[in-house]
Amino acid sequence: MGNCVLSVPSWTSPTYEHEDETDGGKVHLYGDVLCPYTQRVRLALQHKGVPVKTILVVPDDLTSGSFATISPDGKFPVFQDGVHKLSGSTDAILEYMEKTFTDSPLVPSEMVKEADEWVAYIRDTFTPLIRQLLYDGNPLIQQDLETKLHDAFAKLDDGIGLNRSKGPFFLGSQFTLVDVYVIPFLALVDVITYFRGLEIASTYPHLVAYKAAVSTFPSYKPVQVDIDLLKKAVAESWVQKAPLPIVLMTMLQHHSILVHLERFVRLVDRLASVKPEDIAKDSMKRTLIGTQLRGLPKQFGQLLDLMQEHAQMEERIIFPALDMADPGLSASALKDHARDLPVMNGIREDIKGIMALKQGSSDHVEALSEVVIRLHTLQENTVEHYHEEEREQLPLLEAAGFGTKKQEMLVGQCLAVMETSHGHLLPYLLQGLQPHEIQQYLGILQHLSEQNNTTPQLLLQVSQILSNADEEFAGVWKVAQERVPTLATRQANAAGA
Incomplete structure (x- = not known):
């Protein structure tokens, strides 16, 4: 567990460093700037007050230069405390930290059983579910995943509710390992809401309150991930992969x-x-x-x-x-x-x-x-x-x-058959979709335009159709501009030509 594989495009700033001035660099942490597993380690370090030098980069840089030397097997995050070096498994890193840095324990003795049970659930059920919702674009499984996500929300809501009167943390009055495990992936729900239209409903009041309170936790703010940056990374990943495009279309x-x-x-x-x-x-x-x-x-x-x-x-x-x-x-x-x-x-x-x-x-x-x-x-x-x-x-x-590659070929044939629907009726077609679905549909067209030399003007045609549509479709064009910036760029370039 914990080997971070989130994809971040190369336009991200290459290196992020933070060094505590009271430390000579004994403890080092290397990882991916957007990795929720790395964020777990950073949360624990913040809570324990351990001075640490943190160096975070984009995934492409993890396998090159000095980072290839730091972790020859390519597993990150890498945690180094003097001669002790652990990589890949956040479970192992957090266990080492709990035993080595005993101030501010993350698993108080009176909470061991409860904390262990919740950590196991979050690690083995909630975490992979969030990852799959973000990065598995197979449209045939999304409905099943949506049901599982709501089941997970209900379980977390019940758990938080048992201790809600004692304090703002997951188990009540104390920040524990459960908070360390759940917070980075609970933050990703904002990204899931953006891309999947799924959110934590008011029917889960304890979970809603907990998520809102997380931003006030002293250990969280210094390690908070830029959600907008993560949205861009996920969007780029989706366009590159375009899984089962004809099925999704x-x-x-x-x-x-x-x-x-x-x-x-x-x-x-x-x-x-x-x-x-x-x-x-x-x-x-x-x-x-x-x-x-x-x-x-x-x-x-x-x-x-x-x-x-x-x-x-x-x-x-x-x-x-x-x-x-x-x-x-x-x-x-x-x-x-x-x-x-x-x-x-x-x-x-x-x-x-x-x-x-x-x-x-x-x-x-x-x-x-x-x-x-x-x-x-x-x-x-x-x-x-x-x-x-x-x-x-x-x-x-x-x-x-007909896997992804063959389905990509079928998409072009689909456009030829549905000429009216992808001509003046395109705004109408998109008007029947939610914003995240509009992004998915346009993402298919964007991928086709970028991969197929026979349709190089497709995005320009789409942008012209949407921008010139009747006023009743203005909302569609607004979503398209916000969610697929390439469309607005093509339109602006055409207007200035």
Whole structure:
């Protein structure tokens, strides 16, 4: 445990040094500036008041120059106390420190059993879960990880709650080894919130209060990691890896379509529930309802275009890839497409018919009610269909030999099929996603643009489409600029050319 492997891009400042002036350099600590394992050691040193010279660099520098001599096997952090040298395992380093520097013990005698149990849980369950959420981009496992994370939050919340009345630390009145183990990885939840949209909910009040109090702990502030720097590192890692890109792209399209479909169903539900006598008495309400009704064809048209292009992408790219490995794998999905297409086209025709009817008439009310029924059927079928694909078809792509590299090739084919969705409809597609999902989707396009010489202008095209979109999509462009700075750079360069 403890060998830090977090990826930090080369643009980071190369060396960070801190030396206590009262010490001649007996104790040294070498490691990665963003490594949470190194941070554990630094927290313990701060708590014990041990004078130490700390030298932190980016990972690329850990394997070169003097650092290669410090740790020939490449394991970090490296802790050196005179002739005693330990590397890689923070467990071993912390155990040595507890035995050697006995002032301010991290495991008080009355807390040994409780502390050991919590350290084991945080080390063996919570820590690898946080790491996997940050660095395993496989979209097929994220839902399972989300459930596990909430289970972990609940367990930590219960543990803190048992001692909350005694003090602000995990076990109450004293800063212990449990705090040393949990704080660096609890801080990473902010990064997970940014990239995954997962956060510590108010249903875990003790954990929320503890996390807020951490910034006041005397041992924490001097070793606090720059979260913004870590966000940049994680973002760079994601773009470089782009795991299972066609699977991720497909699932994100599913999410967007379902969000837009849910919004449209809610809108038509509201319009169908309006009583004619109410709008007859209220001219402002009648005008508002009329405006919303007139907007139905355009809104459903956008949704229909996205759904149909998505279905074509699956039929032309994903399903043939699956059937190459095992003919017939896509049969059930194709049946769903054949079932839903007439429903979608029927709804479009029904909406056109509604536009020709007098608002508030009995025929108008009846037609709206019928559209609501058909929309709910479409929504139920679409949810079931997408979930089945994500459970049963998409996981088989990798087994069929379509790993990350081959899927990268499929992404370009996807863009060719979904030309409208990645043209003027792109802002609409992205509007159905959360900020972290927008970043994931644009990250796929960014990676394709950087890796594929046939699409060098892709990012410029994307930035132009988003920046020139209607005002209703301004939020999408703002997120894109903040989360994928390359887009804003391309746009600025094009404007200045």
